[in-house]
Amino acid sequence: MVFDADAIEVLTFDIFGTVLDWRSTIVEEVSTIGQGLYVQEDWVAFANAWRSMYSFMLGRVNAGQLPWTDLEGLNAAILAQILPDYGLAALDDGERASLSRAWRRLQPWPDTLAALARLRQRYLLAALSNGNMALLAHVSRHAGLGWHAVFSAELVQRYKPDPALYTEAARMLKVDPSRIMMVAAHPSDLLAAQRVGFRTAYVERPSEFDIAHADTVDPMTAFDLVVPDLGALASSLGLS
């Protein structure tokens, strides 16, 4: 697919999985808790269960089967459900709240910070995320990210891949969707952005692929750019 990189003014970033490595921090924090309680479980499976159930819950909110609940609210509810499956039913409220807040303490992928500094030379950089504003603000501070704009699903009370947030971002930025490139590691996110006219850059984060809903898609033909990481995105866009 041919596209004109000079026409792009704005890059919108998925945060959890694309910019940040959520899994390492969650696994690390829950294993520390497990060790303290002499519980041995597959903590990667725990992290994956937490994350995949939340994808399911977002869908229920978008379908109107659940009232609007922000991502931190959903994460806390899911945590309460899965703790018993992993031998952690005994955690008290404070311990549960602290583990939920691990989502505010995620680390960037190793390529993230340097790449964002390069991309910032030319593009308007915006977060476009299902995280609520408090979560995005805290995790950005913790990971050392700085944005020109932050678009949270909280603003439209609809979760990606519903079209509302992409459309609202374009409207608020007063930019034609064709001048915005969505950057994400999840095909479902990019397909939704593409449907409202955004350009798309697929970032290959291998550990993210299994939770994508659209793995019947071939990224090489479906998206404008396919890159192994954000540094390669900057290079693909011609930035030194």
Place this chain on the structure above:
Amino acid sequence: MVFDADAIEVLTFDIFGTVLDWRSTIVEEVSTIGQGLYVQEDWVAFANAWRSMYSFMLGRVNAGQLPWTDLEGLNAAILAQILPDYGLAALDDGERASLSRAWRRLQPWPDTLAALARLRQRYLLAALSNGNMALLAHVSRHAGLGWHAVFSAELVQRYKPDPALYTEAARMLKVDPSRIMMVAAHPSDLLAAQRVGFRTAYVERPSEFDIAHADTVDPMTAFDLVVPDLGALASSLGLS
């Protein structure tokens, strides 16, 4: 007034006048236009007229005398009104649009960037501004600013000093207002933040004082901190 700096988690910044020097860029861009047309006027007076009329218009929007109009919309309407007073009635639509967009090309004050880098080490940094989202995003990109959160009057369709935006920022960040410090060069902004429970830091930008609505206030007794610039704010808060 004694306050506990350790209790502060979030700094919210006024942008136009506090973080950015709007007047220099506006004067520079309009003088260039004037020179091209052999028009000689007091361009500082032009810039002040533009800005002070918009303060008046914001008040009319808050009072319900004008429908919601974003800051760029107000700026464009005011520009059309004042151009004839300064010999620039002949500007065509494209030239007017370009001059309005000068508000997206403002420069930071000399102390701004280094101070924000220091403050970012410890605090969550948020813009809290009457600018609409597009204006804030573009001017942040242009001036090299990066935020953890951006709170625009556009989100609540009420302008500062109405309490709505301060309250909404605290609610979205899930932080008690007493843990937020508003940083501004305009007493009216700080007084409004203070009324909803924020801490306050007054930044002395002498050229901003004349457009404040509350110049009967003595900043030294009214606010938690009074600093000559943002670098001094970082030092006052104990940052190296």
